Structures are given as C-alpha cells and as structure tokens.
Amino acid sequence: MSETTRGPEDEVVRICQELIRIDSSNYGDGRADESEAAAYVVGMLREVGLEPVVVESAPGRPSVFARLTGADPSLPALCVHGHLDVVPANAADWQVDPFGGIERDGCIWGRGAVDMKGMNAMILATVRHLVRTGTIPPRDLVIGFFADEEAGGELGSHYVVDNHPEIFAGVGEAISEVGGYSVTLTGADGAPTRAYLLQTAEKGILWLRLTAHGRAGHGSVPNDENPIVRLAEAIARIDAHEWPREFIPSVQELLDGLSRITGIPYAGDLEPLLAQLGGAAGFVRGTLRDTANVTMLQAGYKHNVIPQDASASLDARFLPGHDETVLKSLHELAGDYVDIEILHQDIALQSPFSGSLVEAIAEALAAEDPGAEVLPYCLSGGTDNKALSKLGITGYGFAPLQLPADLDFAPMFHGIDERVPVESLRFGARVLHRLLRSY
Template sequence: MDGEHSAPTPAPAAEVVDICRDLIRMDTSNFGSDDGPGERKAAEHVAALLEEVGIPTQIIETAPGRTNVVARWGGDGTRDDALLVHGHLDVVPAEAEDWSVHPFSGEVQDCQQGGLSVWGRGAVDMKDFDAMLLSVVRDRQRTGRPPARPIVLCFTADEEAGGHLGAELLVRDHAEVFEGCTEAVGEVGGFSTTVRGQRLYLIEAAEKGMAWMRLTARGRAGHGSMINADNAVTRIAEAVARIGAYEWPVRLTPTMRTLLGTVGTLAGVDATPDNARELVEEFGGATRMLGAVLSNTTNPTMLGAGYKVNVVPTEATAHVDGRFLPGFEDEFFRTLAELCGDDVSVDYVSNQAPWETPYDGALVDAMTRSLLAEDPDALVAPFLMSGGTDAKHFRKLGMSSFGFTPLRLPEDLDFTALFHGVDERVPVDALEFGARVLDRFLDQV
C-alpha cells in the first residue's frame, strides 16, 4: 500500500515547548484589580489553536479583557458522563529586574537545577499544563484519535485572584457549558518528588479552604500625647500577634494519612500525628507546601491605621490569609474568633470551602496507569494542596476533582519554590513527559 495514504504518526509532545513559550510571551499578569492586561490575547490564541484543528470554541468574557475559552471535544456516543479538563490563563505579576531572564520572554535555557528549561512567568503555574493539553489535543485531533469519553476543555481567567471573574462566573452564569461533567482534572498534581531515592508522583485529591480576612478594630480618636486606653492600633496589634503566634495542632485528613503512610513505608515507620512533621521533612523542598497541610494556618499579611504620627486613629485594620483543612472548618473559625477577641470584627475578602475527593475509582486508576507506563519504577500517592485552584468552583456543579499536571522532575530541582517565584521554569523533558502521560490518560478515562 502506498505510504502517502498511511495515517500520520501520533506525536503528542511535538508542539508542547513552542506552545508553552508562546503562552508565556503573552503577559496575562493578574494584579487582583482592574489593572493589568487581562487574558484576552492568550484566550484568542488558545481558541485559534483549537479551531485550526477543527474543534469549535466559545469565548466568554466576564469583564473587559477577562476572557475564558470553552470547547467540547470527543465522545463516541457510548457515554454521557463528560470529563472537565481545566487550566487557567492568568499569572501572578513578575518584576523583571529580579529575574535572570525577562519573565515574559519564554526563553529556553540550560540551568544547573532542571537542565534545559523553558523560563518565564507561568512556566509552572500553569501555562505548562495549558501547553501540554493543547499539544495533545491538537495531535489527537489531527491523527483521528478523539477520546471515547466526552471532554470539556476550559481555559479560565482570574484564577490567581480567586477565580471570581473566571470559574466562579462560568459556574454561576454559564453552567450549561459543563453539562454532563461528572469529574474534573486541573492543576497542581502529578508532579514528581523524590523520597529516600524513590520517585513519587503526587496527585492532588484535596484542597484547603481559603479565608482571606479583613480584621477591624475601632477605638477612641485622640491626641497622641495623651493617655488613651481605647486605642484601635493596640487592639489590632494584639489580635494580629495572637493569630500569628498561634500553633495550630496537627490534623490528618484521609488524603494525608494515605500519603504519609506511603512515606512511612519507605522510612520503615508507622505514620502518626506525632511523627507527621518528621515524615513531611522527607520531601525536602516540597516540605514548605506539604508541611502547611498538616494543620490549619493563619498568616497576617497586611496592616493599616492612622494618617499622622500624633493622632490616635478611630480605626485600625489587618489582613490575614487563613487556610483550613477539610473536616476541620468548625475548629478553624471557632479558634479564630477566640484569637480575635470581642473587640475585633472579621469580614471576608474571600471565603471558599475546602474539598477532598476519595482517592479511588476509575479516574485514579487512569492517572496512575498513565504515569507508571512512562515511569514504571515510580510510586503514586495523593496529597492535599495548601493553596487554592479553580476546582473549588467547579465542584459546586457536583464534580469530583483531582489535580493532575504530570511532570517528571530532577531530584535536585526545588520545584515548589518556583510557584509564584523568581526564575520560574519548567524542564523541557518534563513538558514532553507530561504530554505523553496526558495522551495515555485520554485513552483510559
């Protein structure tokens, strides 16, 4: 048979580096306000990449420049339950003078930690996943391999500021685009870490709740030279000191019991709340993230009061970033009220619930098999994410969720430090690995 009519050879990783670089070059910095470029340019680029291979898209703009892309793809008619695969297009801001390369250059450079890598803001959070997904989808569409299960592809705005102009509004005002979706996969999971020489892939199966709080204390205004026992600044300072110094007790959720049980087996000990922090230390640089999910946390981040040094103000404020574990919400808010005291009020800038998905079932099996097919000697386990993702919003529609952005990383790369960090970068071979894993995953979902 003439070779010119043979089917094209699948190459899911062929475009991943170029797509990642192109997306990084599009500045989609999210300042948490109306300032900034928005996601429009990147959203139009994503839509064009999908339309080029025959996948119709819908662009949904929730505010000027704040743009989301949704597409429905695949499905052979044998299943009604769709899978949502989502990634966000915005990034946190970056100061160019702090970086070794320009943060929006998308340069490919070698480096001591990570080897040949794509550099730039969003390289790991999360234009790497957007690029992997687009590279795989385009290749499968070109080679006639759409998945048997219906897939909804969603690229969102505003995730870095809580998703209020992205996933939250999509769920509230455009829920019809997610019709049939029963499960979802998105960011922060599937990356590797190394424990005692053993490569271990972490799949996000839970997420802490978010309580961004504005504390307010009121008192009696007066001259700074006089005695004032009703001082708002003193009250807010005392509350902030109590909150910042409080040591939250260790609380293990089912997800973390599973993860620490895996690490305990490698270390030759049983995992308990008493040795949980010691076991988390086995993760090296990833300890900064995993250590934060052994308990609730509260970090004061901003203070405000007064306008002149010799005037006692009527009001003083503070902002606190609180994160609470699934199943321990009541303990968190009860303790917070005690720490604030009766003279400090609390308003919520953002208050989002935690979530936890049982780590079992066909989707977990598909993620595990697709990882082990590319890295047979590895282990796979769930983890609880300290930060927040768009999964919080999509779960309002009844979807179970996982974080699955597969990356095989060098042991010496301090990967978690790159999230929102200076010199953010992703190894080229990790991007290509992730595309191959996602390709396998879509065959099994």
C-alpha cells in the same frame, strides 16, 4: 515530519513559551486582563478545526471552552482545565525577564511556567494532536481555560459555573493543576524511588479583613485606645495560636505511603518523613492543621496622628468541615475591638484515591515511568475544582511532570525565577496524551 506523526511533546515547549510571553498578571484588586491569552488559546484551537466557546464575565475577563465528542456518550465526560491568569512578578527580583519565556539551563523560565501555563501548554498540545490525528477519545472531553483563578475565580470558574453550567453537561470528573509532579524518595533499601503526588483534596479558603477600632488623637499624647496597638495584639494572638493537628484521609494515606516506601515511621516526629519530600514538604505541612497568616497591613495617614482604625488582611485555610470552627476561633482571638469581614470564602474538597480515573492516571504514569509510585496529597491552596464541585464534579490535581531529583520545584509556585524543565514538559504531554486517548 508530518503533522499527524508529530506528537504533543513536539510542540508543548513552544506553546509554553508563547503563553508565558503574554502578560496575564492578576493583581487581585480588579486589575487583570486575560483577553490576549484567551485569544491565543482560541487561535490554537481553531487552527485544528475546533470552534471554542468564549464566556466573558467582564470586559477583558474571558474564559475559553471546547468539547471533543467521545466514542461512548453514555460515559461521564471528563473536564480538563487550566487558568489563564498568573500572579504578578517583579522583574527586578528575577535573573531573567519573567515574561520572556526563555530557555536556559534546560528549563523554560517565566511567570506561569509552573502555575500554570506549562499545564495549559500540555492541554493544548494534547488536544491539537488528538484532533489532527482523528483520535476519538472514549468519552467526551470538555477543555477549559478559566480567567481569574489567582483571585478566587469569581470572574472565572465561579461565574461560568453559575451562569453557564450547560458547558459542563454530563461531566463527572475533572483534572487540573498542582498535582502529578514527582518527588524522589530514598527507599527503605537505600535506592531512589520516584513518587508522583496526585492531588485528591484541597483546603478551604477564608480571605478576611481585620479592622481594629480606637480613638484618634495626637501622636504626642498617650492613648490606651490606639487601634494599631489593638490590631497588633490581635495579630500576635492569631499568630501564636496553635491549631490542632488532624490527619484527613488524603494526608493519612500520603504519610502511610511515604512511610512504606522509605521505612521511616511517623508515630511522633513527622519531620524526618516530610524531609523526604524536599520543597513539597511545605505544602504538606500546611495540610496538617488549619492555618491563618497575615498578608497585608493598612493603618494611619500622618506621622503625628493616631488613626481611628487599622486593618490587616488575613489568609486562613481550613480543613474539610472546619470552616465554622476556624471563623469562630478567629473572632475569639481577634478580641472585642476588632471586626472581621469575609472578603472571599470557598469550600474544602476531598476526592477518593480510588476509582477508574485514578487507576487510569497511574497506568499512564507507569507507561512512561515504570516502577514509579503514585501517592495522594492534600493541597494547602485552592483550584478551580472548587467551583466545578458545585455541579457535582469530582476534581483532581494532575499536571504530570517528571522532575530531576535536585530541582526544588514546589517553592516555584508564585516564586521568583519560576521555571520548568523542558524534558518535564515533554514527559507531561506524553502522559496526558496517554490518559485522554484511553480513559
């Protein structure tokens, strides 16, 4: 088979495996290095004649970009982007080497298979095929691979947008991760219906440090100003707080679509409807209201010493327009003896579930999976689309994967034994190729 007759699906699996074998773990405390992964991407792009641009925000923190010229320069360009870093993996917890990229039980296993070296492989395979075959897309395509997404993108997408906005000249829309995968629903007639979740919104981020202050002293002496107790009381109040439920447009449209397909009403209890989504229900539950979860604790230095301070890390996610009210509520819940420091803050996003790009996405999916539905949803986490929005770029999450009905896929994001089916990767490469060659 010649290079021009091979499709993107013919090399996407190999590329995914090779990317997984590059350990690009981001520990979120400055310990990260995407240079080997970036060099791999550069090599794959140069191999087909592209000359990528590399932007390094700090030593070992490169992002990679390439532009394909389209047939009509008057059309807004489309940015297709991924991130090179992954969250860490403890090998002892896994059934396989998390950086082995092995194929087992019809899946590619490893850290990043889902988030998001699988999508990176789809992008690379598709772009390489477009260039090898001389296919000119209708509009300019800006291809990007960012560093540092797993730590908020300060050394990745935000750095590039702030310091090199010219890379995105003319870009109007973007697609990236955490959308486009399928869920299998039980239709109102009892028949299975596949629906693809297109990410059209994402919550904002508040990463906070709570620090309680008190009086240091001997561990044997009663102390009514113990900062650990004050911190624990603040954490208990925050954890017990019931944030008001609110359906933003993407959530409302998702629930309406699910109810239409399944015939399950949701006037009161949402759980019967959400249960149709399997593991993806967790993402949706996280978008019904604002949330705040404690993720780390730091206090004390000796068993018989009451410390002067105690701190906790808090991951708060807010719905669009709720940033100020969430922060105000957290200050009130924390109380008088606890300070709140903002370590990282980023915006919430909302994009319309309409327009020519959404229509083109639906058409590309329908061509490979006739009869499937496309539904919008809001992501409880965040993506590099937040940074691109500062340039007026409308972002969507679309990493297309047709998944087996019995695969509990969504919990694999940052999870143990992360894996993606081989046939899902091949499907995704075909869909992405259809989209980029026609839109």
